[in-house]
Amino acid sequence: MIFAKNTVKDAARLSMAKWYNKVEEARFHSFNVIAATFYEHYDDILNFYNNRSSNAAAESFNAKVKAFRAALRGIRDEKFFLYRLAMIYAYPH
Numbered sequence: 034m035i036f037a038k039n040t041v042k043d044a045a046r047l048s049m050a051k052w053y054n055k056v057e058e059a060r061f062h063s064f065n066v067i068a069a070t071f072y073e074h075y076d077d078i079l080n081f082y083n084n085r086s087s088n089a090a091a092e093s094f095n096a097k098v099k100a101f102r103a104a105l106r107g108i109r110d111e112k113f114f115l116y117r118l119a120m121i122y123a124y125p126h
Contacts, residue, residue: 042082049075097122 049071056068071078081087101118108114 042079045082046075046079049079094122 053068053071056064098118101121102108102114105114
């Protein structure tokens, strides 16, 4: 809801702070780890509002690299692996 309702970074920061306070007041121990993670990465999470982008593209590319590596059953020649990777994914077809 924080990301859907807010369009400005400062408003989202306030919403996150209110959520964090509600979790603390409710004393839901199961949320302690989640709340601690939010608290630790506040600024990184709020960077989403700089240009409304996420790291989904990087995660997708990482999955492709892992699948490619798995298809080769490991890497013996790292330079050739990186060359093949660049030829397949870095250049438009």
